Amino acid sequence: MPATIASFKIDYYQHLSPDGRLMGDDAPALATDFEELRRLYALMVKTRVFDKKAVALQRTGKLGTYASCLGHEAVHMAIGSAMREEDCFAPMYREYGAQFCRGVKMSEVLLYWGGDERGNNFSGPKHDFAWCVPIATQCLHAAGAALAYKLRGEKRVAVTVVGDGGSSKGDFLEAMNAASAYKLPVVFIICNNQWAISVPRSKQNTAKTLAQKGVAAGLPSIQVDGNDVIAARWAMDEAIAQARDGGGATVIEMITYRLSDHTTADDATRYRPSEEVDDAWKREPLVRLKAYLTEQGEWDDAREQALQDEATAAVDEAVEEYLAAGKPPLESMFDYMYDELPHDLAAQREKALEELS
Amino acid sequence: MARVAMVEAVTMALAWELEHDESVVVLGEDVGINGGVFRATAGLAQRFGDERVIDTPLAETMIAGLSVGMATQGMKPVAEAQFMGFILPMVDHMMCHAGRMRHRTRGRLSCPMVLRAPFGGGIHAPEHHSESTEAIFAHMPGIRVVIPSSPSRAYGLLLAAIRDPDPVVFLEPKRIYRLNKEEVEDNGEDLPLDVCYVLRDGTDLTLVTWGAMVKETLEAAEKLAEKGISAEVIDVATISPLDMDTIIESVEKTGRCVIVHEAVRMCGVGAEIAAGLADAGLYHLYAPVKRVTGYDSVMPLYKMEMKYMPSVQRILNAVDEVLEVS
Known part of the structure; x- marks a missing residue:
């Protein structure tokens, strides 16, 4: 008989049922911190109103291809609300909710998807990474940032997000390896929304969970209901506290669902049964939090209406700001390439200004 | 003044910057206690410790990605690709991130990293150890590609590369690593980049x-x-x-x-x-x-x-x- 020298389990955490009931008797303190829950709910609603508007802008030719975050709002709030200003966020490209928590403006998200680099010079923390399109590469940047903080003895944490598709990439695995080898203050979130464009989770691999990839790297790894902001935020709090205290990295697989197309350039009806999407709508994050707050007497129709109005006004204002931004100056194609423009590029700049102005 | 071979001049330049700029770290495969497969980092881990001269897991993408991440947060990583034949997994991070970090963020973030690699043929090495693929990096906007050809230029140009506020790929012709010795004063003086x-x-x-x-x-x-x-x-x-x-x-x-x-x-x-x-x-x-x-x-x-x-x-x-x- 061989001896077992390693074994593992992945714990799954959920506190809020899809219909908004508190499950079990071990709910974290957040479950009764109604002021914070109302704040998170408000941010989730604003994110959703923003997202809907962004898709509409694309459909009417006022925005480029846009990656919707519909359904991911609880994941985003858990991340954004758990982080401190001095921590570093390395997002992929649809974590707007988390970024709104960190001070990024809605108009800046629109600027980026509207084809304008100025959106990346955002109002959030200046050390946060920009949106990252090459899948999973951001995981290594977060690990690198965490290594910098650790070497300097700073109590800062880097947080990054990868998708279920991105969890198949080497960059993600190498980042977890680095975090393990150097015991880095970093948190890896696998935002498992079940779809990598048209490829379902089941085709990434046959592992029972994606979190267990973290186990292979030697990291504590858990799975949470990513539509349950109470569970997801608790997991983030624990992971960030551990990282800040020098305890190293954690992997959190957050189970959610991409209720939208991959981007506005995609049509998910080509590959995804509508029954599956209908079913996912029953588990989405806003409905359950609203039901819970209402049941607790902490939310009502008047508050909902006021929130919807406020969100719509904020989004409208952001759209106006975005539409008024115009094009970046021509010379900006050159001026940020290097600290000091090399001779030949300076000549190209001069010619461009002459020919294109 | 010491007479040194080119590879020793590389070590001298690394040591100078490690000594004088605390944001500089050296990282790569076998760069620590082993001193690098070509001895380019010989003695540095012993002198500066394993938090300044960092052995990495065997993963080239990781070395490049960590360096990008560190560089955006105020460090000056000097990464080593053990041979240029193994630099290709790093191309993604150099092209998609290092070279465009400053541009994409309108100067909010920058990427002052150096990626060193021994390159070229002529040392009877195994397959994939002898290529010269410098043109790949020359084709990347936002990246400098610097190649020394003597001990004194290796010393001065590497110092300049580390001090440069933008990413530099620094390619060291390994056939002449130990070919000639030259008097190189270890005075921390760099040589100009961007000139022949x-x-x-x-x-x-x-x-x-x-x-x-x-x-x-x-x-x-x-x-x-x-x-x-x-x-x-x-x-x-x-x-x-x-x-x-x-x-x-x-x-x-x-x-x-x-x-x-x-x-x-x-x-x-x-x-x-x-x-x-x-x-x-x-x-x-x-x-x-x-x-x-x-x-x-x-x-x-x-x-x-x-x-x-x-x-x-x-x-x-x-x-x-x-x-x-x-």
């Missing part, structure tokens, strides 16, 4: 090269001198951004040019230089510009590698061709 170095003045033709091929090119110039032919030799040193002005100025004087590089001919940096001469130096040319390069075939295993690489004789043959035209 004229190694030998001449009036009859211009020989343009970089890296290990500087050796053969200077030998060719010496043989030409014996025949009364005066060849100017230019070490390009920074292949991107390219200092065409120095090359054109030389060709204005000589009217003839041969470009020598180890890399394959197709889309090599020699093509860019030839195009630059066609664009801005054509009326000064008496003869077509010739390139002496590696062939557009796979770098052979070591029995045939010296046949693949430009030799003094192949350079002289090309020189004969350009001198024939009057």
Whole structure:
């Protein structure tokens, strides 16, 4: 008989049922911190109103291809609300909710998807990474940032997000390896929304969970209901506290669902049964939090209406700001390439200004 | 002043910056206690500790990605790719992130990292250890590509590369790592990037090269001198951004040019230089510009590698061709 020298389990955490009931008797303190829950709910609603508007802008030719975050709002709030200003966020490209928590403006998200680099010079923390399109590469940047903080003895944490598709990439695995080898203050979130464009989770691999990839790297790894902001935020709090205290990295697989197309350039009806999407709508994050707050007497129709109005006004204002931004100056194609423009590029700049102005 | 080989000059420059700039870290495979497979980091981990000279897990993408991440957060990582043949997994992070970090964030973030790699053939190494793929990086906006060809230039250019606020790929021609020793004062003085170095003045033709091929090119110039032919030799040193002005100025004087590089001919940096001469130096040319390069075939295993690489004789043959035209 061989001896077992390693074994593992992945714990799954959920506190809020899809219909908004508190499950079990071990709910974290957040479950009764109604002021914070109302704040998170408000941010989730604003994110959703923003997202809907962004898709509409694309459909009417006022925005480029846009990656919707519909359904991911609880994941985003858990991340954004758990982080401190001095921590570093390395997002992929649809974590707007988390970024709104960190001070990024809605108009800046629109600027980026509207084809304008100025959106990346955002109002959030200046050390946060920009949106990252090459899948999973951001995981290594977060690990690198965490290594910098650790070497300097700073109590800062880097947080990054990868998708279920991105969890198949080497960059993600190498980042977890680095975090393990150097015991880095970093948190890896696998935002498992079940779809990598048209490829379902089941085709990434046959592992029972994606979190267990973290186990292979030697990291504590858990799975949470990513539509349950109470569970997801608790997991983030624990992971960030551990990282800040020098305890190293954690992997959190957050189970959610991409209720939208991959981007506005995609049509998910080509590959995804509508029954599956209908079913996912029953588990989405806003409905359950609203039901819970209402049941607790902490939310009502008047508050909902006021929130919807406020969100719509904020989004409208952001759209106006975005539409008024115009094009970046021509010379900006050159001026940020290097600290000091090399001779030949300076000549190209001069010619461009002459020919294109 | 110490007489040092090029690889020792690299170590000296790394040590100087580790000593004088606490944001500098060295990282890579076997760069720690082992001192690097070519000894380029010998003694550094012992002197500066394993938090300044960091052995990494065996993962090239990781080395590049960690370096990008660190560089954006105020560190100055000097990463090593053990051989240029293994640099390809790093290309993604260099092209998609290092070279565009400053641009994409409008200067909010920058990426002051150096990626060092030994490159080129001629040391009887196994497969994938001998290529010269510098053109890949020269094609990336936002990245400097710097190649020393002597101990003193390795010292001065590496210091400049580490101090540069933008990413630099620093390629070290390993065939000449220990070829010659030179007096190099360890005084922390850097040399300018983005400029060619004229190694030998001449009036009859211009020989343009970089890296290990500087050796053969200077030998060719010496043989030409014996025949009364005066060849100017230019070490390009920074292949991107390219200092065409120095090359054109030389060709204005000589009217003839041969470009020598180890890399394959197709889309090599020699093509860019030839195009630059066609664009801005054509009326000064008496003869077509010739390139002496590696062939557009796979770098052979070591029995045939010296046949693949430009030799003094192949350079002289090309020189004969350009001198024939009057």
